[in-house]
Amino acid sequence: MTRKSYFLVGIFALALVFAGVSLFNSNNVSAAATKQVIRIGNGVEPKDLDCHKVTGVPEDVLLRQLFEPLVARAAKDLHPIPGVAEKWTISKDGKEYTFKLRANAKWSNGEPVVAQDFVDGWRRLLDPKTASEYAYYGYYLKNGEAINTGKIKDPSQLGAKAINATTLQVTLEHPTPYFLALLDHYTYYPIYLKTIQKNGDRWTRPENFVGNGAYKLQTWEINKVITMIKSPTYWDAANVKIDEASFYPIDNLDTEEKMFRTKQLDVTREIPPEKLPSWQKDKSGVFISADYLGVYYFRLNVTKGVLKDKRVRRALNLAIDRSRIVKFVARGNQEPAQAYTPPGTGGYQPAKVLPSDGSGFAEAKKLLAEAGYPGGKNFPLIEILYNTQEIHKKLAEAVQAMWKENLGINVGIVNQEWKVYLNSMKTLNYDVARSGWIGDFNDPDTFLVNFTSTNGNNQTGYANPVYDKFVFDSQKEQDQKKRFALFAKAEAQLLEDLPVVPIYIWRRNYLKAKNVQGWEPNIQDLHSLKDVWIDASIK
Amino acid sequence: MGLRYLLGRLAVMIPVFIVVVTVVFFMIRFAPGGPFDSEKQVPPDILKNLNAKYHLDEPLVQQYLRYWGDLSRFDLGPSFKYANRTVNEIIAESLPVSAELGLISLVWALLIGVTAGGLAALKPNSMFDYIPMSFSILGICLPTFVIGPLFVLVFAVWAGWLPVGGWNTWQDRILPSLTLGFAYAAYISRLTRGGLMEIRSQDFIRTARAKGLSEGRVIVKHALRGGLLPVVSYLGPAMAGIISGALVTEQIFNIPGLGRFFIQSAVNRDYTVVMGTSLLYFSLIFVANFLVDIVYVFLDPRVRYE
Numbered sequence: 142m143t144r145k146s147y148f149l150v151g152i153f154a155l156a157l158v159f160a161g162v163s164l165f166n167s168n169n170v171s172a173a174a175t176k177q178v179i180r181i182g183n184g185v186e187p188k189d190l191d192c193h194k195v196t197g198v199p200e201d202v203l204l205r206q207l208f209e210p211l212v213a214r215a216a217k218d219l220h221p222i223p224g225v226a227e228k229w230t231i232s233k234d235g236k237e238y239t240f241k242l243r244a245n246a247k248w249s250n251g252e253p254v255v256a257q258d259f260v261d262g263w264r265r266l267l268d269p270k271t272a273s274e275y276a277y278y279g280y281y282l283k284n285g286e287a288i289n290t291g292k293i294k295d296p297s298q299l300g301a302k303a304i305n306a307t308t309l310q311v312t313l314e315h316p317t318p319y320f321l322a323l324l325d326h327y328t329y330y331p332i333y334l335k336t337i338q339k340n341g342d343r344w345t346r347p348e349n350f351v352g353n354g355a356y357k358l359q360t361w362e363i364n365k366v367i368t369m370i371k372s373p374t375y376w377d378a379a380n381v382k383i384d385e386a387s388f389y390p391i392d393n394l395d396t397e398e399k400m401f402r403t404k405q406l407d408v409t410r411e412i413p414p415e416k417l418p419s420w421q422k423d424k425s426g427v428f429i430s431a432d433y434l435g436v437y438y439f440r441l442n443v444t445k446g447v448l449k450d451k452r453v454r455r456a457l458n459l460a461i462d463r464s465r466i467v468k469f470v471a472r473g474n475q476e477p478a479q480a481y482t483p484p485g486t487g488g489y490q491p492a493k494v495l496p497s498d499g500s501g502f503a504e505a506k507k508l509l510a511e512a513g514y515p516g517g518k519n520f521p522l523i524e525i526l527y528n529t530q531e532i533h534k535k536l537a538e539a540v541q542a543m544w545k546e547n548l549g550i551n552v553g554i555v556n557q558e559w560k561v562y563l564n565s566m567k568t569l570n571y572d573v574a575r576s577g578w579i580g581d582f583n584d585p586d587t588f589l590v591n592f593t594s595t596n597g598n599n600q601t602g603y604a605n606p607v608y609d610k611f612v613f614d615s616q617k618e619q620d621q622k623k624r625f626a627l628f629a630k631a632e633a634q635l636l637e638d639l640p641v642v643p644i645y646i647w648r649r650n651y652l653k654a655k656n657v658q659g660w661e662p663n664i665q666d667l668h669s670l671k672d673v674w675i676d677a678s679i680k
Numbered sequence: 681m682g683l684r685y686l687l688g689r690l691a692v693m694i695p696v697f698i699v700v701v702t703v704v705f706f707m708i709r710f711a712p713g714g715p716f717d718s719e720k721q722v723p724p725d726i727l728k729n730l731n732a733k734y735h736l737d738e739p740l741v742q743q744y745l746r747y748w749g750d751l752s753r754f755d756l757g758p759s760f761k762y763a764n765r766t767v768n769e770i771i772a773e774s775l776p777v778s779a780e781l782g783l784i785s786l787v788w789a790l791l792i793g794v795t796a797g798g799l800a801a802l803k804p805n806s807m808f809d810y811i812p813m814s815f816s817i818l819g820i821c822l823p824t825f826v827i828g829p830l831f832v833l834v835f836a837v838w839a840g841w842l843p844v845g846g847w848n849t850w851q852d853r854i855l856p857s858l859t860l861g862f863a864y865a866a867y868i869s870r871l872t873r874g875g876l877m878e879i880r881s882q883d884f885i886r887t888a889r890a891k892g893l894s895e896g897r898v899i900v901k902h903a904l905r906g907g908l909l910p911v912v913s914y915l916g917p918a919m920a921g922i923i924s925g926a927l928v929t930e931q932i933f934n935i936p937g938l939g940r941f942f943i944q945s946a947v948n949r950d951y952t953v954v955m956g957t958s959l960l961y962f963s964l965i966f967v968a969n970f971l972v973d974i975v976y977v978f979l980d981p982r983v984r985y986e
Contacts (some may be wrong), residue, residue, distance in 0.1 A: 186944070189763050196720055272729035275723050290725055345764045363765065363773060364936035365847065391845070391934050395829060399837055399844040400934075560713025560949055567721070597721030 174385040177675045179657065182397045182409040186364050186390040190345040192327040193266050193273040198579075199410075201327060203388060206369055206670050207352035211240055211259060211309070212321050214670045216661040219583060221321040225254055225331070225353065226309070235316025235619045236283075242307040247374040248333050249350075249357045256303035258331035258353075264288075264296045265337075266328050278328040278581075281320060283312040309533040316619045319487065319584040325667075328581065353383045355671040381673035398652070401427075407654040407675075414532045417472045417650060427652050430474045435567055435579035436483055436511075436588070437475075437646030439525070442569055444602035444639050447512075447521050454639040456508040457573075459501030460547040461540055463644060470539045471532070473650045478643035481635055482628070485664070487584040489625050494636045495643065502547045509548055517549025524553040528562040529574035536644070537575060566600045579647065582663060585628045586616060592635060596645070603640035608675030655679050686974065693966055694812065697959075698909030701751070704705070704958045705744055706952055715760040715949045734760055747955070755958075757891060757952035761945070767956040770941060775960070777847060777939035781860065781929070782922045784853055789868055789918065794911070797872025801907070812869055819866025824925060828859040828932040830847065845934035856933040862920050868911055876907035905979060912979055915973035920965040 187200045192208065195201075213224035226240040246254035265271050265278045267289040279285040283300025287293040300312030313320060323329060333351040340349040350358045355377070356369035367388045378404040389406065394413040412428075414418055420428045432603050441457070447647045448454060463477030465631050476484075477498075480491035484655050495501070506516075514520040525541060526531035537554045544552050552573075557565060578598075580587040589612050590596060594604035611631035618624045635641070648667050656679040659672045716730050731737045735746060748756055756767035761919060796812035803809060819827075835855060835969060836844045866934050879885060888898045927939035938957060947955035 186762075188761055191763070194763060196718060233978070269725065270727050272733065274716075274718065274720065274726060276726060277723065342758075342763045362936060363762070364940050389846075389934065392940075393931050396832075396845045396932055396934050399832055400846075403836055403844050405844055405846065498909065502872065521737065544950075559947060560717050561711075563717045563719060564713045595754060597723060600721075612825075 178385045178387070178529070179670065180389065180405070180407050181677060182400070182406050182411075183367075183388040184390065184410040185392055187367070190350065190358070190361075191342075192262070192330045192332070193271050195327070196274050196506050199390070202668075203367060203369075204327045204330065205667065206354055206356040206386065207350070207358055208327070208354045209246070209375075210325045210640075211242075211373050212324040213669070214322070214325050214667060216659070216669070217320045217663060219302055219322070219663050219665060219667065221325075223257075224325075228323075236313045236320075238311040238313070238320065240309040240311070242309065242310055243376060244307055246353060247376060248353050248554075249372050250333070251374050252333065253306070254353045254473050255306040255330060256309035257306075257310055258333065259329075260299075260301045260303050260331055260401060261334045262332040263301050264439060265332060265334075266295065267299065273328070275328045278323065278326060279519065281313055281317050281323065283314050285314070310632055313671070315617045317616070318619065318621065318624065319582055319586070322582050322584070355669070356386060359385075361661075366390075377671070378482055383670050383672050386670055401652045404654075407657050408660070409652045412652060414472065420650075420652070421472075421474070426433045426655055429649070429651050429653050429662055431649050431666070432476075432483075432485075432664055433579070433647040433649045433665050433666055434483055434486060435576050436478055436481060436578060437471075437575075437644045437647060438478065438481070439642040439644065440566065440571075440574045440576045440582075440601050441642060442572055442574075442602060442638050444569060445572060447514075447523065448572060450507045452510050452512040453514075456505040456512070457544065457549060458495055458639055458642050459505035459508070461543045461644075462499045463495075464497050466536065466539055467501075467645050469643060475645040475649050477650045478645050480632055481641060481643050482585045482588045482632060483580070483646045486580065486588065488621075489585045489586075489628055491632050492629065494633070495559050499547075505548060507627045510552075516549070517551075520550040522550075522551055522553060523572035524555050524574045525575065526562060526565060526571040527554070527556050528559050533575050540642075569600065569602055570650065573642070576641075577647070580665070585632075586612070589615075589628060589631050589635070592640060601640040603638065605638060608634045608638070684961055689970060697962065698965075700962050701748075701955070701959065702744075704738070704955055705747060708946070708949065708954050709711070709740065710981070711949070713949055713979045715951065719951070731732075734758075737980065756956040759945075759953050761948045761950040761953070767952045770953060771938065771956060771960060774936055774938045777935060778923070778926055778930070778939060780853070781856060781926055781935060781937060782919070783973055784857035785861035785922050785926075786919065788857055789864035789922075790911075792865035793868025794859070794872050794908070797869035797874075798876060798904075800873040801876035801880070802895075809873075813873070815868045815919070816866035819862045822863075824863065825932060826854070827862055828929060831855050831859055832932075845932075847933075847935045847937075852933075852935075853917055856929050856935060859923060859932070860929045863925075867914060869919070871910040871914055874909065875910040876903060878968065879903045879907040882906075909976070909979060912972060912976055915975075916969040919968035919972075923961060923964055923968075 176361055181203055186195065187195065187203055189195050189205060190200065190207065192204055208479035210224045211226045212221045212229070215222050225242050225246045227243045229238055229240045231238055242254070242256055248254055261281055263282060266273050267276055267285050269289060269291055276289045279289065284298045288296060288299055302310045304310055331353060336349055336351045337344045343349060347358045347361050355371040355372055355375045359368045359370050361367050369386045371378060371384050375381065391400065394411050397406065397409050397411070398413055398416060401409050412554065425594065430431045441454050443449060443454070465477045467477055479495045479497055482489065482491045484490050509515070509517065525537045527537050534556060541552045541554055544550055564578055566574050578588060578591065591598040592600070592603055593609045593612050594606070608631055611627050611634065613629065615624050615627035618627060656676045658674050658676050660668055710934060731876040736744055756771070759765050759767055759770060762770070796816065800809040800812050832844050832855060835842045842851050844853050885898060885903055888902050926937060927943055930939040931935040938960065941953055945957060
């Protein structure tokens with residue numbers, strides 16, 4: 142080709158690009174003007190949309206729009222409000238709940254939602270053949286555990302009965318003060334049994350899916366997008382303002398952040414950690430930082446070597462400056478953890494036992510000397526295990542440095558790939574392991590129950606019958622004040638034995654476009670799009 | 681013409697295929713951690729039911745033979761992680777995306793590479809030589825996860841001309857394919873330059889010029905065919921590289937391609953998807969190299985496979 146032809150081709154190509162660019166921009170603007178569309182970054186591709194087969198947060202975000210629970214939650218403070226149930230009564234002993242369902246609740250295929258749909262769902266949750274990983278949520282129901290473990294073969298023995306189409310009677314194993322909040326979890330959603338019976342595992346494909354929520358599943362392209370449209374059969378459709386919602390599984394945080402900046406996304410899931418400091422200075426109001434019901438901590442293997450000694454575990458806890466870690470490593474406005482349960486969980490405030498700064502260094506040194514390692518001399522090498530991710534590495538390095546500086550001990554750090562790391566913790570094949578726990582519901586029980594001796598999520602070897610008794614007693618106690626007193630005792634015991642090193646309380650940091658209204662930050666980060674709308678007048 | 685040789689090459693594919701299936705099958709199962717390990721502990725009874733459903737409680741050899749049985753019917757099995765999809769469906773949805781990305785990247789690589797290299801060979805030791813070759817060094821040294829976000833920053837965030845990610849409109853194709861193709865364009869440009877420079881000094885080129893042909897005609901009709909031989913040899917590994925290099929690009933640009941599934945399935949210990957995608961990649965790379973061998977025969981009259 143001659144030089145002149147090169148030139149012409151170049152001009153032609155540029156012209157094409159500009160034409161495409163203007164088309165691209167105009168498409169975005171015109172779409173937003175005619176109907177309310179929201180585009181949300183949702184982290185990883187959901188495993189499934191079957192409420193009994195999933196365990197993750199991205200799935201929760203989606204299921205929350207496609208289903209409506211018996212009892213829902215207010216957007217801001219999460220107190221229980223009517224969902225499918227219009228009203229309910231609770232018996233004196235706290236074990237019997239009677240729900241009155243609204244008559245106009247409908248499934249996305251037009252069929253009415255009836256009490257039996259909830260019974261069907263809960264039976265499926267506890268059916269051993271379903272192999273639901275969250276089946277233990279159903280253990281609050283009478284005979285739930287027995288049915289799930291096969292001790293009772295007849296599912297009709299479950300403490301849930303449909304008296305008639307609009308009346309559901311529920312019987313619990315023992316009084317559970319947070320039961321109404323539990324009903325909002327996807328394990329307690331109703332199901333339209335016929336689609337599951339007809340389609341088996343494939344019932345969650347858009348062409349087979351049936352839900353009773355404000356939104357209807359429209360398309361599901363894996364690793365690309367899940368779209369939902371406003372459900373025309375939803376009983377409160379008149380109050381649902383967003384017409385279409387798209388959820389994007391974007392696993393690369395930098396890409397997600399850039400998509401937000403170029404207005405391809407309205408809400409992100411996260412913010413890349415390196416960009417946190419600059420976004421925190423942002424004054425435009427798109428940066429959202431909210432308390433989250435979770436704690437970042439290290440597990441200590443209390444069955445191994447030097448960690449068997451309580452004094453050593455306490456020294457390790459006191460020798461780190463949590464506020465410096467939050468300020469310089471995590472950098473997300475998190476609160477240093479001075480207990481284990483996040484403050485304010487279900488209204489409970491744990492006593493602040495651990496120091497948030499360096500005020501415990503002197504005592505730490507003393508304890509280590511008492512345990513036989515003055516100045517860290519002869520202290521055996523222990524390792525901090527973390528799952529391969531930059532932020533965990535930085536935190537482990539910070540703690541390693543603090544322990545070296547304040548105790549004089551040498552600590553190694555080792556990273557493992559996710560599944561290997563999970564396996565190591567399960568088999569107690571570690572010394573110190575980075576961990577996190579997000580509460581399943583807004584009650585201290587979801588945190589404290591983990592460290593009872595038989596709980597599968599313990600994974601530290603910690604077994605103290607005194608602690609167990611406090612926790613299990615609290616599960617049977619109805620009086621709020623007495624419950625909180627038992628929590629305080631359990632927590633005090635845990636913070637004396639210290640099978641953990643709590644570091645900070647989680648915080649959700651993400652970006653939300655200014656024109657998205659009604660999206661209230663709350664402690665469990667639960668958002669129903671039913672409460673949200675786009676204000677087109679805000680740019 | 682060497683048909684026997686080429687057929688022999690095809691036949692070798694079968695035993696290699698068997699080895700690949702066996703190695704991947706056992707390797708993934710020996711890795712610590714299983715498909716149903718999760719942060720919230722699964723009660724042992726439930727784990728037993730899950731394993732039974734996917735035949736993971738059978739002895740390994742039985743599972744292995746069962747897999748061959750399914751494979752012979754082209755059934756790659758259900759996904760362990762995504763219960764409502766089969767591996768065949770996952771591949772059917774994501775392979776076209778990756779194929780399109782790979783093809784467009786290859787086109788960019790050849791277009792930019794041959795043009796730049798050709799220009800450099802036409803005017804050696806001038807600006808037309810130094811500038812493209814300097815850029816090609818950059819292309820060879822900078823990995824895709826540096827080039828990609830750089831392109832995104834310049835063309836999407838600052839200029840606003842192109843989207844950051846996704847795979848919907850045709851504009852979405854531009855940056856990812858440029859990113860993926862850039863490194864290969866760099867190699868191809870250097871190979872083209874080298875190949876053309878060598879050919880130009882050959883006798884038959886002098887003859888063509890002596891006959892009175894224009895320089896352009898000399899290059900395109902006579903020199904290019906031989907000069908591109910190094911490029912053609914490189915295309916085999918290049919296609920393999922593009923197919924596997926797409927993993928990073930797909931992740932950066934949020935493209936629903938096969939590469940992302942490949943990585944995710946290994947992390948998730950989704951055995952069937954790992955097997956399916958591995959076998960697919962093996963087949964693609966094998967075929968790519970095989971095709972390059974055929975093309976080579978047509979390009980170089982001196983080559984005969986005996």
